[in-house]
Amino acid sequence: MSSVIKQVEAKYKKKAVVDVRSGDSVNVHQKIVEGGKERVQIFKGLVILAKRKNSLTSSFTVRHIASGVGVEKSFLIHSPSILKIEVTKRSKVRRNYLTYMRNLTGKSTRLSGVDFDKTAINTVEDQIAEAEEAKIHEAQAEAHEAEEAAKAKDEEKQELKVEEAIAGRKDKAEASQEKSSHKGALKNPEAKKSPKK
Numbered sequence: 331m332s333s334v335i336k337q338v339e340a341k342y343k344k345k346a347v348v349d350v351r352s353g354d355s356v357n358v359h360q361k362i363v364e365g366g367k368e369r370v371q372i373f374k375g376l377v378i379l380a381k382r383k384n385s386l387t388s389s390f391t392v393r394h395i396a397s398g399v400g401v402e403k404s405f406l407i408h409s410p411s412i413l414k415i416e417v418t419k420r421s422k423v424r425r426n427y428l429t430y431m432r433n434l435t436g437k438s439t440r441l442s443g444v445d446f447d448k449t450a451i452n453t454v455e456d457q458i459a460e461a462e463e464a465k466i467h468e469a470q471a472e473a474h475e476a477e478e479a480a481k482a483k484d485e486e487k488q489e490l491k492v493e494e495a496i497a498g499r500k501d502k503a504e505a506s507q508e509k510s511s512h513k514g515a516l517k518n519p520e521a522k523k524s525p526k527k
Contacts, residue, residue: 339386346454347407348415350390352380353423353441358392358405359414361466367473368466370413373403376441378428393431400432413463420446 350356354377362371375394382388391404405412421441431439
């Protein structure tokens with residue numbers, strides 16, 4: 331039975347994941363679907379808990395302070411919506427669950443950093459996630475181009491309307507000038523006649 335469970339888990343597990351530990355400062359790139367649109371949201375913060383490292387359900391909790399309010403978000407490492415995890419800083423901690431961070435504010439929340447090889451930890455080749463992220467960026471670029479084209483068309487239409495309006499006004503002005511000159515000629519018919527010699 332356990333072998334069957336392992337086979338199913340292996341099917342859904344990512345081939346390589348970033349080694350996330352408690353006390354790490356991370357940037358989590360998450361795919362968010364809103365209606366028919368997809369975008370990538372980056373959640374930055376401190377890892378206060380990392381659970382079940384080798385399991386399919388391995389997760390970590392990230393704490394971030396947004397405008398004075400603490401926000402905690404849990405992520406499944408093997409979730410297809412998690413496109414990328416970047417470890418920006420690794421800190422020295424002696425616990426797995428850093429609950430005491432919730433009571434600290436300001437400078438007291440700073441943890442002493444530890445030297446680590448950023449490139450070695452962050453270079454994880456997940457081709458499926460990279461392809462997904464590239465596809466989202468392409469879709470966003472196409473949508474932006476379509477919006478720009480629509481704006482350009484609207485501007486062209488408005489310019490044509492303005493030009494037509496200006497041309498119409500000029501025609502009306504010319505017509506009114508012709509009428510006024512014609513009326514003046516009718517009032518003084520002798521002014522048009524050439525003087526006799």
